[in-house]
Amino acid sequence: MNTPPPKPPAPPAVRRIPRSEAAAAAASPSPDGLVRLNKRMADLGLCSRREADDWIDRGWVRVNGQPATTGQKVAGGDRITVERAAQGAQARQVTILLHKPVGYVSGQAEDGHLPAVTLVSARSRWAEDRAPLQFAPAQLRGLAPAGRLDIDSVGLLVLTQDGRVARQLIGEDAQVEKEYLVRVQYGAVAQDVRAAFPAEGLARLRHGLALDGRPLKPARVEWENAEQLRFVLTEGRKRQIRRMCELVGLRVVGLKRIRMGRVLLGRLPPGQWRYLAPGERF
Known part of the structure; x- marks a missing residue:
C-alpha cells in the first residue's frame, strides 16, 4: 500500500499591519535619530508630506545645500531650504x-x-x-x-x-475646536428635551464615553435651548456626535457645524x- 507523501509545512502567517500602525511606524525616528525628510518638512510647517515629496521630485528642496532625494532621512541639525518656485506654487x-x-x-x-x-x-x-x-x-x-x-x-x-x-x-x-448645534429627541420626547434628559447623561457626554474601544477626549456640551445641544470637540471620529448621543439615549434629528477654530x-x-x-x- 502506497503511503501518501507528507504535506509541506504551512507557510507562516503574515501579519497585516493596520494602516494607522504602519503610518506611526513610518513616522517614528530610526534608531540613529534620523527621520524622513518629508516628515521633518511637515513638522516644520513648510508643507504636507505629499507636497514635500512633490517638491523633492521637482528639485525644489535642498539639505545642507545639496539637492534632496526621495526617501532621504535627515538629522535635527540639518539645514533644509526650499526654492521660491515651491513657495509660489503653495501661494x-x-x-x-x-x-x-x-x-x-x-x-x-x-x-x-x-x-x-x-x-x-x-x-x-x-x-x-x-x-x-x-x-x-x-x-x-x-x-x-x-x-x-x-x-x-x-x-x-x-x-x-x-x-x-x-x-x-x-x-x-490637531487641536482645533469644532462647534456644532445638535437637535435631539429623548425616547418619545421631542419637545422640552432638556427637562426630560437626566443630568448624568449630560455629564457622560462631556466626559466618560468611549467609541470603538477608545475613550473620547473631554468635550464641551451645553443646552442651547430646550431641544438643541451645543457641542465643542477637538477630535473627529466617524459619526462621533450621533454615536455619542445614542450611548446616552438621545437621537439626533439635526446636526449643523457652525465653527472650525476661529x-x-x-x-x-x-x-x-x-x-x-x-x-x-x-
Whole structure:
C-alpha cells in the first residue's frame, strides 16, 4: 500500500499591519535619530508630506545645500531650504469654505450621492465673498475635505488644496475646536428635551464615553435651548456626535457645524461657498 507523501509545512502567517500602525511606524525616528525628510518638512510647517515629496521630485528642496532625494532621512541639525518656485506654487493653493446641505457626502461619491465639491463653481460663489481671488477650474484640482460631515449633516465644510491646512484641522496632533448645534429627541420626547434628559447623561457626554474601544477626549456640551445641544470637540471620529448621543439615549434629528477654530459659518447660505480670506486663520 502506497503511503501518501507528507504535506509541506504551512507557510507562516503574515501579519497585516493596520494602516494607522504602519503610518506611526513610518513616522517614528530610526534608531540613529534620523527621520524622513518629508516628515521633518511637515513638522516644520513648510508643507504636507505629499507636497514635500512633490517638491523633492521637482528639485525644489535642498539639505545642507545639496539637492534632496526621495526617501532621504535627515538629522535635527540639518539645514533644509526650499526654492521660491515651491513657495509660489503653495501661494496659489486655495482653501474654500462651503455650507454643505443635506444629501451630499464630504469625500468621494458613494451610493449615488454626489460629493460636496461638485457644489463649487463660479455660479455658487457667495455674492458677499470679498476675497481678492477669481475662481478658476484649476482650483478644483486636489481640492479635498479637511474634516467630514456625514450625508445627513449640514454646515461648515472646509475644502483645501493646502496640506498645511489639512494637517492643522485633521492631523494626528490637531487641536482645533469644532462647534456644532445638535437637535435631539429623548425616547418619545421631542419637545422640552432638556427637562426630560437626566443630568448624568449630560455629564457622560462631556466626559466618560468611549467609541470603538477608545475613550473620547473631554468635550464641551451645553443646552442651547430646550431641544438643541451645543457641542465643542477637538477630535473627529466617524459619526462621533450621533454615536455619542445614542450611548446616552438621545437621537439626533439635526446636526449643523457652525465653527472650525476661529472660522465661522456665519451667514454663508446653504449650497454656497467662499474663499478663506487673506489673513483669516483657523
